[in-house]
Amino acid sequence: MWERDSWIEVAHNVLAHPLRTALTGVSVALGIFILVVMQGLGFGLQHGVEQQFADDAVNSIWVEGGRTQMAYRGNQSNRPVKLNNGDIPGLATQADTVPAYSRRIRMWGAEVVWENPDGENQSGNFGLRGVDPAHIELERSNLLSGRFINERDVLESRKVAVVGPNIVEELFRSAEPVGAFVRINGVLFQVVGTFEDPGSRWENRVTYVPFSTAQSLFRSDDSFDQIIYSTGAMTTDATVAQSGRMLGWLKDVKAVHPDDSRGVRVDNNNEEYAMYASIFEGIRLFIWGIGLMTLLAGAVGVANILAIGVKERTKEIGVRKALGATNGSIVSLVVMESTVLMLVSGSLGLMLAVGLLTTVAPMANHEYFQNPQVDHRIALFALMVLVLVGLASGLGPALRAVAIRPVEALRDE
């Protein structure tokens, strides 16, 4: 009975001061709202970046030839540098473990013609890659039907192809691609599988053929464009060290000046990923900073309003004391009022923020911004901070107010 009565008294007091209640409520709700929305946006950015890196295996080293920029060991500058089959054993000596790898031959445009047995031939211009079997893991492609290039395809230079979703869509439409025959730049291949690459739009326009087939058909020597090594479970430091050794070895073998950055390139996704991760960690910290500052500003505003509120009520407190209220009951009344106010308006702000994020989130999908979400721990933390600030900021003035002698507080207007 007594308990229920004091809550009724609290509700009455809060509702009897609509302006004060609204001002306090709005600043609390706004503080929570901004913090939670900012955090949500931060998560959105983070998810976006993670999605970008989902394209290729993070644990990989990419080796690529280029053009020299500096004359070295009797060679002119601007000399093309090509990787050759003969470099592979040497590169392997620079690796910590015997790594899975895929060589890659690239052709930007190859004419692909489907020899349709039941109608007109369909043709289009698509990318072509000659690859090794490990390529599917290194590029993080998904096999949709049939099979990928295998060891035997490479050993025997079979004329088989695995096609991307754009090719299926544009050439085969609803027909079954697996088993069909296509001419690629005039050479007949049999389609053995289809794939998709969720991380890259370009990759979906590509036909994969066995590396050896591509090299013998489309290259006059044993050169290739790229080789991708898996680094397995190696640490970032070990990966960086290994790519450094590979680069050094290659520069020596290919007679590229040690300071020439264009002659050969060895990149590793680990390093890049770590860099992006640290950038986004920074952004997240920044967002945290802004959120906390907003919360602090809200809290200071709330403390201010409460302090003024209690000062305004010196007379009321004097009356209550004269009517037999203990100091404790007055302090607890004020503190209960501020806590209720904070909790209710804080929850309102929280609900608004959650509502905004859940309605807007599906609409806001950009490459670098995906799935903003609410971290419930952060929301709860923010609510707790506000409630504590409410307690503290109500408590101080309330204690001062009850210390005033009532008859003095009550005398004269």
Add this chain to the structure above:
Amino acid sequence: MIHLQGITKSYTTGAQSLQVLKGVDLRVEAGELVAIMGSSGSGKSTLLNILGLLDAYDGGQYQLDGRDMAGLSERRAAEMRREMLGFVFQSFNLINFKSAAENVSLPLYYQQVPRKERTRRAHELLDRVGLLDWADHLPSQLSGGQKQRVAIARALAAKPRVILADEPTGALDSSTSEDVMVLLKELNAEGMTMVVVTHENEIARACGRTIRLRDGLVETGMDVGA
């Protein structure tokens, strides 16, 4: 009912110490209506604070209804205020966001009387002061005289033994002042002990006895039962 002996009180502000009460002796019997008069600075509001257990005294003895009030804890003082004392103030001091009935029932809230019983008793008291029709009005909708009558009803709510009135007519015009004094005298006639602090001679004359304070001491009126 009230028995003060050699009550002293001083306030310290910074380095200065001001002796406000220098040994006040005072006796108020049950059922009396006593006026306390004095110029400003004579110590009458300090005396009222001490009588009302809203402030501690430094020395002397204070007995209320035969009980010694020395060294009361804050909680105990609040309890005594609740049970023994009703207050009426110059500026009414109604809580402006509560209706007349809610104001009147507030002391009962602090006595933990159930809500229904509080409301019933508040209406009874408002009827007693002739304001039953105004029970649901806010103080801002009442005239000065009506506010003071609500305040008196509130002072009566907890069935106190003594009513302490601090300039109860100070903010009222002469005709409403008279109404309020008539009401206070009626209550006194029903047996309520009253102490009225005032600076108006007319009000003091309406009381049974006048005690004059000057420079922290009682001047006249020690002759009990005059």
